[in-house]
Amino acid sequence: xxxxxxxxxxxxxxxxxxxxxxxxxxxxxxxxxxxxxxxxxxxxxxxxxxxxxxxxxxxxxxxxxxxxxxxxxxxxxxxxxxxxxxxxxxxxxxxxxxxxxxxxxxxxxxxxxxxxxxxxxxxxxxxxxxxxxxxxxxxxxxxxxxxxxxxxxxxxxxxxxxxxxxxxxxxxxxxxxxxxxxxxxxxxxxxxxxxxxxxxxxxxxxxxxxxxxxxxxxxxxxxxxxxxxxxxxxxxxxxxxxxxxxxxxxxxxxxxxxxxxxxxxxxxxxxxxxxxxxxxxxxxxxxxxxxxxxxxxxxxxxxxxxxxxxxxxxxxxx
Numbered sequence: 001x002x003x004x005x006x007x008x009x010x011x012x013x014x015x016x017x018x019x020x021x022x023x024x025x026x027x028x029x030x031x032x033x034x035x036x037x038x039x040x041x042x043x044x045x046x047x048x049x050x051x052x053x054x055x056x057x058x059x060x061x062x063x064x065x066x067x068x069x070x071x072x073x074x075x076x077x078x079x080x081x082x083x084x085x086x087x088x089x090x091x092x093x094x095x096x097x098x099x100x101x102x103x104x105x106x107x108x109x110x111x112x113x114x115x116x117x118x119x120x121x122x123x124x125x126x127x128x129x130x131x132x133x134x135x136x137x138x139x140x141x142x143x144x145x146x147x148x149x150x151x152x153x154x155x156x157x158x159x160x161x162x163x164x165x166x167x168x169x170x171x172x173x174x175x176x177x178x179x180x181x182x183x184x185x186x187x188x189x190x191x192x193x194x195x196x197x198x199x200x201x202x203x204x205x206x207x208x209x210x211x212x213x214x215x216x217x218x219x220x221x222x223x224x225x226x227x228x229x230x231x232x233x234x235x236x237x238x239x240x241x242x243x244x245x246x247x248x249x250x251x252x253x254x255x256x257x258x259x260x261x262x263x264x265x266x267x268x269x270x271x272x273x274x275x276x277x278x279x280x281x282x283x284x285x286x287x288x289x290x291x292x293x294x295x296x297x298x299x300x301x302x303x304x305x306x307x308x309x310x311x312x313x314x315x316x317x318x
Contacts, residue, residue: 003112004029005230006071008056008104009078011036013180014120014172018075018223023048025227029069031056031078056100059107066107073230074117076104080148097148098155105159105167116166118230119156122149123173123215123240123283132284135171135238142278153238160236168233170226173242173283177219177303178310185249186216186307189256194311197261204265208272210250215242215282218298228292242283243296255304 005022009015010030022028027048034053054065056078080096101119108115126133127140141147153169160167176186185208195201225241233239257264288294 003070003072006074008076015077059103063107067111070112076119093148098151101152120170121153125150132282134284166235169238173215175217175219175222190307190311193260204267206269213246213248213280217243218303221296225294239288240283246282
């Protein structure tokens with residue numbers, strides 16, 4: 001097929017980085033949510049990138065858009081990504097992660113059944129384990145968000161198994177980097193550090209649970225894995241996307257504080273604690289590496305520096 005590559009959720013965190021990467025391969029169409037401003041100028045990446053507002057909860061609109069576009073490949077990144085918000089809005093999370101995926105895949109099956117589709121789910125679906133998790137390890141989602149991502153994955157794999165679609169599932173672990181929403185811990189930490197060192201907040205930093213250990217990958221490495229999986233992944237297969245080692249959230253915070261221009265104290269805020277927080281979440285990317293040759297390339301220290309520099313540039317200066 002000669003159609004463009006479609007990225008849903010293209011104006012989001014990972015979506016923006018993915019569009020930037022894919023544009024070197026040929027025409028890319030990015031879908032974003034209607035009713036919000038078009039993607040910023042920083043994402044207007046040249047004549048090979050087109051932006052279209054599509055309401056993914058509107059089945060008729062999705063069907064018409066797929067029929068018109070006829071993409072050669074689809075990176076489905078759109079959905080509800082904030083795990084904390086899912087506790088209060090589980091119905092919205094299920095809608096955006098499960099039903100939207102079903103609607104999209106149904107449209108693909110109707111109009112471009114040979115298109116390759118990458119569906120991104122989440123490592124949050126795994127059962128708790130201290131060891132690096134492999135794709136065949138036990139599944140036991142413990143949060144509303146994780147339940148929605150498991151259901152999304154089941155929809156995707158069913159489309160590959162029984163619907164005859166060329167679908168691949170990526171299970172990303174935590175990924176961080178520039179452009180991430182402040183509802184996530186890494187940019188939220190960086191914003192607080194930047195504001196305190198600029199004299200805009202008195203301190204101390206107010207944080208949630210710092211004890212969990214997480215597998216943190218730079219978002220640029222994560223989207224590079226997505227690109228490689230669309231190029232060479234196996235239909236109906238699931239792939240972890242991760243660094244392969246865990247770091248305590250407290251250690252990540254210490255890395256940010258070490259770069260601050262002033263000493264910064266930390267205080268745990270009970271309001272920021274989640275009802276459930278897995279103590280360890282770390283993955284094994286052996287299947288991904290064996291299939292595509294992918295390995296993480298960007299050091300975590302470089303990602304942390306970029307995050308802090310971004311937040312320093314975004315805050316007003318006295």
